Amino acid sequence: EPYSRILAKLASEAKPEAILFPHTAVGSDLAPRVAAKLRTGLSAHVVNIELGERGLLRQIVPGFGGSIMAVVLCPKRRPQMATIMPGVARKPKPDWSRRGEVIRVEEEVSEEELRARTLELVEEPPEEKPLEEADIVVAGGWGLRSREGFRIVEELAEALSAAVGGTRPALDEGWIKPHQMIGHSGKTIRPKLYIAIGISGEMHHTVGILDSGVIVAVNNDPSAPIFEVCDYGVVGDAFEVIPRLTSMLRELRGAQLKQEP
Ligand SMILES: Cc1cc2nc3c(=O)[nH]c(=O)nc-3n(C[C@H](O)[C@H](O)[C@H](O)COP(=O)(O)OP(=O)(O)OC[C@H]3O[C@@H](n4cnc5c(N)ncnc54)[C@H](O)[C@@H]3O)c2cc1C
Structure with a gap:
């Protein structure tokens, strides 16, 4: 007041x-x-x-x-x-010639x-690595259908050492936590690689990802709006495409580890 x-x-x-x-x-x-x-x-x-x-x-x-x-x-x-x-907004380079005045x-x-008072401050436990700082983000949406279905997102993220994000329906269903929601009412992120799985690409979500380096989308509906904003699109069933991709990445990583002395 x-x-x-x-x-x-x-x-x-x-x-x-x-x-x-x-x-x-x-x-x-x-x-x-x-x-x-x-x-x-x-x-x-x-x-x-x-x-x-x-x-x-x-x-x-x-x-x-x-x-x-x-x-x-x-x-x-x-x-x-x-x-x-x-x-x-991106932080612009400082222009030291400009001056403001603090009055x-x-x-x-x-x-x-003073009608409201702070009686106690309770600190929230720290989140995992913040989405905004991750180089790779793998996100899932309503197309994953269930908590069990959402695991294919987490498994791919693990294989890529990526952070996990999601859409509003994924949050509403409890598959992700509030700090993992991306979009208008959630986080704005700029990872090098963003992978959207079972996400339609509604504007409320895509405003949070448009500055990503490379956007990859997997969706079984060829007319999904996510295909208008992605760099690479896979029209297909996420439950077929993603587990295959994850196992290929795991094999690749296993082979790399074997080669390392
Ligand atoms: C004021 C306001 C603020 C909002 N803020 C946000 C926000 O911050 N973030 C956000 O995400 N949303 C936000 N929303 C909601 C937003 O408008 C969309 O409703 C939401 O992003 C849609 O989420 P989705 O893509 O997971 O679900 P859907 O739109 O239902 O899309 C699911 C997609 O999965 C695909 N699919 C289904 N099965 C498969 C399969 N087997 N394989 C592959 N693909 C499949 C479908 O073709 C579909 O395209 C907001 C809405 C409002 C009104």
């Missing part, structure tokens, strides 16, 4: 053209409160942002269940506000305003 009050007050005084928040737990809580106080628009889950004519921000958001990329404009109200998905402001916060 006090944060949104103070930010809205500062925005009314400074009259910025735009305010951008990260779409984190704090950002997605704070931004709508500030936007409502300022009576302006807010685009949430923005995956790309461009500066258009007359300072108008083109805020790009997957819409209608991921079937389109919507461009959202806020032409009438100021400031323009958006929450940006973490990890979607410190003092604000009073009364006891009554």
Whole structure:
């Protein structure tokens, strides 16, 4: 509450053209409160942002269940506000000639305003190697049908020393953990090699993988949208293709190990 009050007050005084928040737990809580106080628009889950004519921000958001990329404009109200998905933008090289100014402001916060308090902080156990840092990611989707079926993804990942990821349905079914979900509401990754198995390639998923080095897809439906974004596509039954690939890789690795002194 006090944060949104103070930010809205500062925005009314400074009259910025735009305010951008990260779409984190704090950002997605704070931004709508500030936007409502300022009576302006807010685009949430923005995956790309461009500066258009007359300072108008083109805020790009997957819409209608991921079937389109919507461009959202806020032409009438100021400031323009958006929450940006973490990890979607590449870090640019620093331009040391540019200078910003930090203006410190003092604000009073009364006891009554602090309606929520942190009573305890509980640390989550650390995840395995984060997906964002893996060179190879093997991911599975609803096409794997069951927990048992999803094992072919894990076995291929093991043979490639890769990290395992998945889609929203894979998370909903409990085949993967939340930190393994890739896409709009999950992770944005840029591995050297991304292998999608039994994944249709809906936009909500593919926004998280488009910057991968090489994308390989295995799907039994030749019209699946994943084939529009992949570099190599295999139209076939994952339960036939993947175990064969895994055993070939294991044999290859076994032969390599034998050759090593
Ligand atoms: C606001 C919002 C946010 C979302 N965020 C995310 C997100 O972050 N990440 C995400 O993943 N989704 C997200 N979704 C869901 C997303 O829109 C799709 O519904 C989801 O990605 C589809 O997952 P899927 O490809 O596993 O399943 P499906 O779309 O059901 O695709 C399964 C695929 O498996 C194939 N298949 C079936 N059997 C076989 C077989 N034997 N061999 C090979 N292929 C087979 C089928 O042909 C099909 O293409 C979001 C949706 C909304 C509305």
